[in-house]
Amino acid sequence: MPPTTMSTLKPNGSLLGKCLITLLLFPIQFWLLAPHPGCAAELHDPADRGEPGDAMIQEYLRQEAEKIESDFLVGIKSAEGWNQGRPRFRQEYFDMLGLWPLPEKTPLQATVTRTLDRGDYVVDMLHYQSRPGLYVTGNLYRPLKTASDQRLPAILYVCCHSPRPRNGNKTAYQSQGIWFARHGYVCLVLDSLEMGELTCTHHGTYRDGRWWWLSRGYTPAGVECWNGIRGIDYLAGLPYVDPERIGVTGISGGGAATFWIAAGDERVRAAAPVSGLSDLITQVPHRVVNGHCDCMFLYNTYQWAWARVAGMVAPRPLLFVNSDADTIFPMDGNERVINRLERIYSLMGAGDLVDSVVSIGEHAYRQDIRQAAFRFMNTHLKNDPRPVLDSEVDLVTGASDSNHPIPPEQLRVFPQDSDLPKDALNGRIDYEFVAMARPELPQAGQFEAWKNERLLRLRQLSFHHFPTRIPVAAVAETNGSGAVRLTTEAPISVRLKAVRIPAGGVHRIWLYVTSSDLNEAPPSWLKDCSAEQEALYVIEPRGVGGSRWTTKNPPNYVERSHYLLGRTVDSGRVWDIAAAARCLRALAGEKTEVYLAGEGPAAVLATYAALLEPDIGGLVLCRPPASHMDNSAPPLLGVLRALDIPQAIGMLAPLPLTLLQAPAECRQTAAEAYHLASASDRLKVGN
Numbered sequence: 001m002p003p004t005t006m007s008t009l010k011p012n013g014s015l016l017g018k019c020l021i022t023l024l025l026f027p028i029q030f031w032l033l034a035p036h037p038g039c040a041a042e043l044h045d046p047a048d049r050g051e052p053g054d055a056m057i058q059e060y061l062r063q064e065a066e067k068i069e070s071d072f073l074v075g076i077k078s079a080e081g082w083n084q085g086r087p088r089f090r091q092e093y094f095d096m097l098g099l100w101p102l103p104e105k106t107p108l109q110a111t112v113t114r115t116l117d118r119g120d121y122v123v124d125m126l127h128y129q130s131r132p133g134l135y136v137t138g139n140l141y142r143p144l145k146t147a148s149d150q151r152l153p154a155i156l157y158v159c160c161h162s163p164r165p166r167n168g169n170k171t172a173y174q175s176q177g178i179w180f181a182r183h184g185y186v187c188l189v190l191d192s193l194e195m196g197e198l199t200c201t202h203h204g205t206y207r208d209g210r211w212w213w214l215s216r217g218y219t220p221a222g223v224e225c226w227n228g229i230r231g232i233d234y235l236a237g238l239p240y241v242d243p244e245r246i247g248v249t250g251i252s253g254g255g256a257a258t259f260w261i262a263a264g265d266e267r268v269r270a271a272a273p274v275s276g277l278s279d280l281i282t283q284v285p286h287r288v289v290n291g292h293c294d295c296m297f298l299y300n301t302y303q304w305a306w307a308r309v310a311g312m313v314a315p316r317p318l319l320f321v322n323s324d325a326d327t328i329f330p331m332d333g334n335e336r337v338i339n340r341l342e343r344i345y346s347l348m349g350a351g352d353l354v355d356s357v358v359s360i361g362e363h364a365y366r367q368d369i370r371q372a373a374f375r376f377m378n379t380h381l382k383n384d385p386r387p388v389l390d391s392e393v394d395l396v397t398g399a400s401d402s403n404h405p406i407p408p409e410q411l412r413v414f415p416q417d418s419d420l421p422k423d424a425l426n427g428r429i430d431y432e433f434v435a436m437a438r439p440e441l442p443q444a445g446q447f448e449a450w451k452n453e454r455l456l457r458l459r460q461l462s463f464h465h466f467p468t469r470i471p472v473a474a475v476a477e478t479n480g481s482g483a484v485r486l487t488t489e490a491p492i493s494v495r496l497k498a499v500r501i502p503a504g505g506v507h508r509i510w511l512y513v514t515s516s517d518l519n520e521a522p523p524s525w526l527k528d529c530s531a532e533q534e535a536l537y538v539i540e541p542r543g544v545g546g547s548r549w550t551t552k553n554p555p556n557y558v559e560r561s562h563y564l565l566g567r568t569v570d571s572g573r574v575w576d577i578a579a580a581a582r583c584l585r586a587l588a589g590e591k592t593e594v595y596l597a598g599e600g601p602a603a604v605l606a607t608y609a610a611l612l613e614p615d616i617g618g619l620v621l622c623r624p625p626a627s628h629m630d631n632s633a634p635p636l637l638g639v640l641r642a643l644d645i646p647q648a649i650g651m652l653a654p655l656p657l658t659l660l661q662a663p664a665e666c667r668q669t670a671a672e673a674y675h676l677a678s679a680s681d682r683l684k685v686g687n
Contacts, residue, residue, distance in 0.1 A: 044287040044327065048550035048557070057542070057549045057558055059491050062285040064565045069280050072305035072340055079348045082314075093263060093312060096298040097222035098434040106132055110234055112140075113413050116406065120144055121181035123406070125413045130230035133425035133432075134223070137197045137413040138190040138231070139170050141177030142240070151242035153381035154186040154235045156268075158228055158261065160252035161195060161202075161293070164408055166417075169195035171408035176249075178405065179374065179390075184382070186241050188231055192253060193223050194295070197414055198426035202253075202295040205563075207554035210430065213294070214568055214635035215628035217461070218434045220295040221260055224253075228261035236267065243267065245381045249373055251275055251365060252328075255321075256296045263312035270380040272319040272373040275329045275363055279306045282333030283564055290555040291328040299637050301464050303566040307340040314341070315350035319357065319376040326363040334358070436640045439647055441669070447676040451651050454643055455611060461638035463612065465566050466575065470613060472586055473579035483518060488542075488579040492572065495546045496580055500536040506592055508534040508617070509584050513577055513598040513606050517545040525660055526597050529620045535588075539580050541573035541605065563637060570634035573605050578613035585615050593617030595656075601625065601634050607648050608636070610655060618656035624649065626663035646670070654679030660686050 048054045076082050094100040108128040116123040124140040146152065157180075162172035168191040180187035194202035202220045204210030213219065228248065236243035247270040248258045255276020262271035283289040283306070289297075298309075310318070320341060322334045338356045345354040357372040371388045379385040414420050425432050437457075442450035459466065473486040476493050484496045497518040510530045512522055518538050530536060543549055549558055562568050581594045595618045598606040603621035610616040625633040627644050646665045649657070650673030657674075659667060667685050674683040 042286075042330070044289075044291055047287070048552075051548050051550045053543060053547035053549040056491055056493065056547060058285070060489075061558070061561050061565065063491070065280040065284040065561075068300075068303045068565060069305045072307060073343070076347070082344065082347055086312075089308070089312060090264075092302040092304070093298075093309070096301050096304075097225055097260065097264075098217045098219060098299075099222050099226060099264075103131055103226065105230070105233065108230060108234055113419075114415070116410060117144070118178075118406070121178065123177070123411065125411060127413050128230065128234055130227045131433075133423055134227070134429055135198050135421060135424050135426055136190060136227045136231065137168055137170070138188050139174070139177060139411050139413075141174075141181035141185075141187040141189065143181055143184060143186075146240050150240065152184060152186050152240055153245035153247070153377075154188070154238075154241045155180050155377065156228060156231050156235065156246065156248045156261065157187055157189040158224065158248065158250035158254040158257040159190060159192050159195070160250060160254040161192075163195050166197065167408040167412055168197045171404065171406075171411045173254075174404060174406055174408075174411065179370075180377075183374070183378075185377075186235065186238065188235055190227065190231055192257070192295070193220055193227070193426065193429070194293075196426075197412065198420065198424050200426050200429050202293040203554075204294055204430060205556060205560055206293050207556075209553070209631065211559075211631070211635040212629045212633070212640075213430060214299065214563055214637055215633070215639045216430070216434050216436065217299065217638040217641050218430050219298055220293075220430075221256070221298050223429060223433060224257040224295055225260035225264055228257055229265045232261070232265055232267055245269055247271065247377045247381055249273065249377070252363065253293070253295055259309055259313070260298075262316070262318070263309050266316070268313075268316065270317040270319075270377055271313055272321060272376050273310075274321040274365070274369060274373065275323060275326055277306065277310055277337060278329055278333035279336050280564060281336070282330060284561045286330070286333075287557060288328055288330065288333075289560050289564065290557055294560075297560075297564060299563045300566040301461065301637055303465060305340070307337045310337060310341055311344040314344045315348040315353055317353045317376070317380040318345075319355055319373065321357045321359070321369055321372060323359045323361050323363060323366075323369075325361055328363060331358070434641065436644070437642055439643050441647075441650065441672050441676060444676060447653070447673070451653075454647065454651060457642040458608075458611070458639065461642050462636040463571055463574070463608075464637075465571075466612065470575055470578040470582070473576075473583040475583070483546075486576075486580055486583060488576045489572070492542050492576070493547065494542055494544075494576050494580070495540045497538045498535070499538055500532070500534075502533045502535065504533075506535045506588055508593045508595060509588060510534055510536045510595050510597055511577070511581055511584060512536065512538045513596065513602040514538050514540055515544060515600060515602050523599060523622070525622055526620065529597070529658055530595075537580075537584065539577060541576040543569055543573070566637070568635050568637055570601075570605060571636055573634070574608045574612065574636075577605055577609040578616075581609065581613060582615055595619060597621075599623055601632055604634050604645055604648070607645070607652065611648065611651055616655065619652060620658040620660065621649065621662065622660040624659075624662055624666055626665055647673075650674070653677035654682055656682045658684040658686065 110128040112124045112126045114125045127137045159169045162169045170189045170191045177187045177189045204213045249272040250258045251274035255273040258273035262268040374388040473488045476487045477485040487493045596606040597620040599622040603624040646669035650669045653674045654677045
């Protein structure tokens with residue numbers, strides 16, 4: 001095959017239509033022939049195969065998941081190495097939860113609304129504010145009588161997805177609080193955010209279309225972590241609690257929250273998560289992400305092997321509890337996680353402080369699970385390793401609220417709807433929890449430094465997985481229709497089509513980013529901006545047109561898998577655009593300019609591609625969204641913690657830029673930025 005040149009990319013060119021037509025007609029199906037050994041476990045649900053890009057994107061996700069999981073210890077070979085890395089790990093961890101820098105620990109405003117006397121124990125109905133307006137409701141179980149100088153061990157019990165509508169899901173786990181109180185503990189059982197007395201969804205990306213959560217850097221896992229840390233603040237401040245003997249436990253969503261809290265707060269002296277964490281192989285290629293809501297995940301910006309979250313608990317005592325027939329925490333993943341935990345604890349000289357329990361059965365509590373968790377807490381918080389013999393009686397004897405020892409209504413913190421606080425932010429905490437950056441434009445003479453600082457922040461938050469420069473795309477196949485398939489990030493390939501190539505030399509190439517299909521006619525505004533003697537190409541980024549994949553809401557498998565790998569679908573599209581632009585320039589010659597053009601969301605993708613790729617010579621952007629908070633805007637991890645779309649467009653200065661039908665804030669910010677960059681003559685604004 002002769003080398004690819006600009007002439008081979010012409011419509012009806014001789015090379016087009018002669019090479020690899022068969023592969024183009026049957027794209028990317030060869031991945032189906034031999035399953036990869038890493039995917040041998042049973043899938044959570046059948047792999048999608050209804051669209052031409054399904055096999056391609058699933059292979060990409062598998063490869064990236066395996067790549068991340070292969071670097072679990074990041075080269076660390078000793079306890080000293082792990083401890084040296086811990087400060088960085090801690091910052092990255094909180095950053096991925098939307099908690100860095102850590103929020104101020106404001107006054108809890110803790111209030112006990114009522115107390116029940118149950119004979120040998122009492123229950124306080126209480127609430128506190130983990131942040132002003134973010135109410136956390138819970139029940140505090142404690143022994144009826146405590147000596148004035150006695151300090152008891154305490155348990156923070158975090159709840160999972162057991163809906164008890166107005167009563168809060170804490171009432172479903174009252175048997176845990178009762179057992180601990182009867183055995184000499186203080187136990188705080190907390191409502192979760194989604195299923196408490198004051199609620200906000202855990203399903204923003206799973207089903208509710210709140211993709212701006214990604215751009216905002218908001219995950220409900222961050223709220224559950226912070227609520228739990230502040231719950232420990234409350235427990236540690238009680239005069240009858242020993243702050244040196246606090247444990248955390250919970251099942252499922254509560255198991256995940258146990259990891260979030262114990263990894264983030266070293267005051268946790270013992271943690272017993274039940275069915276709360278697996279690894280990226282389980283979640284992504286085995287598709288178990290489809291069985292979980294968003295509170296189970298952080299946004300993996302720094303591309304952690306998932307067991308590193310659990311490793312943050314080391315060397316404190318950790319009991320990893322699972323069930324052998326649990327379909328959302330399958331055993332192959334559990335075995336990989338505990339093996340890695342044992343390696344970390346061994347490095348720390350604490351191999352005896354990590355253990356695992358496997359119960360026979362499905363996703364649920366059973367006698368052996370309770371006995372193991374209770375005995376574990378007794379061992380490490382009371383120095384009492386004796387077997388627990390009385391946990392086989394589940395005090396909640398059925399699904400109906402009538403079968404609870406305490407009528408759930410009696411455990412309400414706010415008995416009547418009229419008692420609910422008027423200043424609660426719970427229902428909109430996703431809009432409040434992670435602050436958006438408000439980057440002011442710089443003073444005169446400081447534009448370049450300001451731009452470089454913003455770019456550095458973008459690379460840290462939104463494009464952390466990008467190399468210093470995106471590689472040139474490779475021409476993979478061509479056909480007689482003028483379409484070319486480019487490999488941009490193996491195994492990702494996208495289609496590129498030549499719409500116009502003038503005779504003679506080409507001094508400028510236009511690359512139009514489509515949101516639909518190669519066969520869509522270029523918009524009239526692009527014809528007005530480009531000249532007949534300039535080449536024009538159309539690109540379909542990944543997931544568009546010929547590489548589209550199956551999209552189902554819920555569970556949004558492809559989109560959610562991406563953020564577990566530290567990226568989004570749209571950051572991948574930015575990659576495709578930059579790689580294709582470099583390819584076109586390489587084929588045409590370094591003296592040829594490449595201009596980008598896009599409309600709506602594609603205008604935003606083109607903007608970021610130009611910011612990250614120095615070969616871009618100019619842009620035309622039509623109708624870009626006003627903010628990444630808009631539903632139409634491309635989600636990019638944490639981008640709103642760095643800047644918003646108007647600032648990104650302003651950072652294009654001094655590149656030639658035409659803005660068409662742009663929102664007022666985009667026009668105004670661009671004008672100010674181009675003025676500061678002494679490039680006002682390179683900005684055109686039109687309708």
